[in-house]
Amino acid sequence: MAVARRARGYAFLYLPLAIVVVYSFNDSRLNAEWVGFTLDWYRKLFANDEMLTAAGNSLLIGWSRAWCRRCWDDGGVAMHRYRLRLLPVLVLTPIAIPEILMGVSLLIFFVLLNFTLACSR
Secondary structure: OHHHHHHHHHHHHHHHHHHHHHHOOEOOOOOOOOOOEOOHHHHHHHHOHHHHHHHHHHHHHHHHHHHHHHHHHHHHHHHHHHOOOOHHHHHHHHHHHHHHHHHHHHHHHHHHOOOOOOOOO
16 A cells, blocks of 8 residues: 555656656657657757756756755754754754844835834834
């Protein structure tokens, strides 16, 4: 039962990707029906320098993000293992800062619009 459920889950995730890969070799411009096999789309892709630059930038950003996340995770494990007193501050600061920034920015916005605030006289 669990194996069937897992197989349906993987099919739900990966079957659309497989269909896109198969239809990327289609000779039709609209991909509404299968016309024939071609590699022309990939020739055009690899001839386009802007697309290759964009793909390289995406890979570089993804790799950099993964590396930064790895370093952040290692630091979190070290802080948890050694029970630093700074850990609650580092955990709670990203949670509290958005509300503080929103409050300050709304205050500045209302003051610039000359709104009378409830606490001012």
